[in-house]
Amino acid sequence: MIPTPVVASLFLLGALVALLPLLGRILKGASSYVVQGVMLLVALAWAALFLDGLPLIRGTGWFRVDALSAVVSMTAASVGFLVASSSRRLRNDWQFQLVLSSGVLGTVMLASSADPLILLVSWGLVSVSGYSLLALAGDRSSLVGSIKYAFMSALSFQLLRVAICLMFAGSGNPRLVALGAMLFLVALGFKAGIPPFHMWLPDVYGFAEPVSVSGLSAIMKLGALALAIRLTEQTVLALGQPEGHVMVLVLVLLSAGSMLIGNLGALTQDDVQRMMAYSSIAQVGYVLMGISAFDAALVYGQPHVAYEALLGVFLFIPSYALSKAGIFSMLAGFKGRAGTGVQALAGSKAPESVSASVVLLNLLGMPPLLGFWAKLLVFEAAASSAIPVFYALGLPWYALYGIANSAISVFYYLKVLRAVYSSGKVEADHLHLRVAELGSAALLVLAGLIVPLLVL
Amino acid sequence: MINSLYYRVIVDGFDWLSKTFERFESQGFDRAYNVWLPSAFVKASRKVRKLQGKGSITTYLAAMFAGALILLLIYMLLVIYP
Numbered sequence A: 001m002i003p004t005p006v007v008a009s010l011f012l013l014g015a016l017v018a019l020l021p022l023l024g025r026i027l028k029g030a031s032s033y034v035v036q037g038v039m040l041l042v043a044l045a046w047a048a049l050f051l052d053g054l055p056l057i058r059g060t061g062w063f064r065v066d067a068l069s070a071v072v073s074m075t076a077a078s079v080g081f082l083v084a085s086s087s088r089r090l091r092n093d094w095q096f097q098l099v100l101s102s103g104v105l106g107t108v109m110l111a112s113s114a115d116p117l118i119l120l121v122s123w124g125l126v127s128v129s130g131y132s133l134l135a136l137a138g139d140r141s142s143l144v145g146s147i148k149y150a151f152m153s154a155l156s157f158q159l160l161r162v163a164i165c166l167m168f169a170g171s172g173n174p175r176l177v178a179l180g181a182m183l184f185l186v187a188l189g190f191k192a193g194i195p196p197f198h199m200w201l202p203d204v205y206g207f208a209e210p211v212s213v214s215g216l217s218a219i220m221k222l223g224a225l226a227l228a229i230r231l232t233e234q235t236v237l238a239l240g241q242p243e244g245h246v247m248v249l250v251l252v253l254l255s256a257g258s259m260l261i262g263n264l265g266a267l268t269q270d271d272v273q274r275m276m277a278y279s280s281i282a283q284v285g286y287v288l289m290g291i292s293a294f295d296a297a298l299v300y301g302q303p304h305v306a307y308e309a310l311l312g313v314f315l316f317i318p319s320y321a322l323s324k325a326g327i328f329s330m331l332a333g334f335k336g337r338a339g340t341g342v343q344a345l346a347g348s349k350a351p352e353s354v355s356a357s358v359v360l361l362n363l364l365g366m367p368p369l370l371g372f373w374a375k376l377l378v379f380e381a382a383a384s385s386a387i388p389v390f391y392a393l394g395l396p397w398y399a400l401y402g403i404a405n406s407a408i409s410v411f412y413y414l415k416v417l418r419a420v421y422s423s424g425k426v427e428a429d430h431l432h433l434r435v436a437e438l439g440s441a442a443l444l445v446l447a448g449l450i451v452p453l454l455v456l
Numbered sequence B: 001m002i003n004s005l006y007y008r009v010i011v012d013g014f015d016w017l018s019k020t021f022e023r024f025e026s027q028g029f030d031r032a033y034n035v036w037l038p039s040a041f042v043k044a045s046r047k048v049r050k051l052q053g054k055g056s057i058t059t060y061l062a063a064m065f066a067g068a069l070i071l072l073l074i075y076m077l078l079v080i081y082p
Helices: A004-052 A067-089 A093-112 A116-137 A140-169 A174-192 A200-207 A210-218 A222-239 A241-267 A272-299 A303-332 A350-364 A370-382 A397-421 A434-455 B002-052 B057-080
Strands: none
Touching: A004 A067, A004 A093, A067 A093, A067 A210, A067 A222, A067 A303, A067 A434, A093 A116, A093 A210, A093 A222, A116 A140, A116 A210, A116 A222, A140 A174, A140 A200, A140 A222, A140 B057, A174 A222, A174 A241, A174 B057, A200 A210, A200 A272, A210 A272, A210 A303, A222 A241, A222 A272, A222 A303, A241 A272, A241 A397, A241 B002, A241 B057, A272 A303, A272 A370, A272 A397, A303 A350, A303 A370, A303 A434, A350 A370, A350 A397, A350 A434, A370 A397, A370 A434
């Protein structure tokens, strides 16, 4: 039985997607307010369920209402609310709202559904929304990015189809399940930008219209990450001890590669938008670290470590999404955005400076912001002595590797922060972007203060 | 004689030790931390960005096939023929 708030939120999102082509023509610029209203209601419906008490992750049923689906749906709707306000600077506003709403609907479905057909449809909906968001910006860089993203999405969709067939049809055969899981990881690698499947990401996030990128990076990845948590959990439990280790090993490799390539790529980058594109790769690496720690804890039968790792991932998802929505919306306010050099940020106004500081420090993992608690829990789970694969020569190498990568990221995040506070001419045009910037910063601070009281 | 021995052993000895430590600290540790380590990371960073290339889809596909091949090799070596 699906709870009423969930049915209501799905109905609202579905009705919004169906009616926006009509409403958009009538309301024109005001359609974003309707979208924001619906997003707020969806976020509140899931928040009410979440506060009422949900299991962390549910193993049965075709539609799973659990803490995982609630966190992803709340985050997608909240970020949708923020990004909808930024889109008012674009010409084709209502089309953007329509595509954004479809993306949020796809993400909510992807986070909750366990039915193979609905998974495929939701993945497709999120992919189409992703490249439509880019194409709607209309400039050459965004169009090129949209074509590249569409091409890679089509490939990843085919791989996902084969993976889901193998995983669901071959559920009695561990080898087929393992092969399906490997192919799923390749498809996930494309969607989430995990090396070596990440090559499209710096080119698309780095050059396209930042408002579109804020929606693409902050919403469209979330469903895929939720699906990764569910499918890898099922795979590890189905495979048992020897094959389950292989799954953990592959996740650890992908996570380590993601953190290193993302942070090294951003280190010498002067263009802030491209720097943030590489930072997205690194951030997904930390999420994968949490997922691998969760799966490893399941393989070794350590429920406390699994809980800690999953909690870390639950905090990382909103932390990442809100930060990316905030920073890309901020970048959209600067003229000459294709070359958004660090110096372009110099002399930013006080509210923008404060929100940029909050978002950058959150990505860095500075207390008391949400990103700090997320990193703390993920690193703690990765340093657990109960999981031998995370230890070498008596040292928790995996957690130390994550901390070293965080240390590398300090250099480039602080470079941007220094530029924000250095003197210079203000070139920003923040007419419609303040809601996204300030809203994301406020939510990060608020969540950072509330989280330790609620869950730690 | 005691005075000469004191100066040769204690004063000169500690003077040598201090200079050696200072040389190690400024030219060894300090240089490694402030020059060698950052330059190694900068080189690695440039290498990563060079590998990224100029955004051609051929590069994306090559990386994809390489990645998928590695995953399938891991699968074959550790699951099929462990």
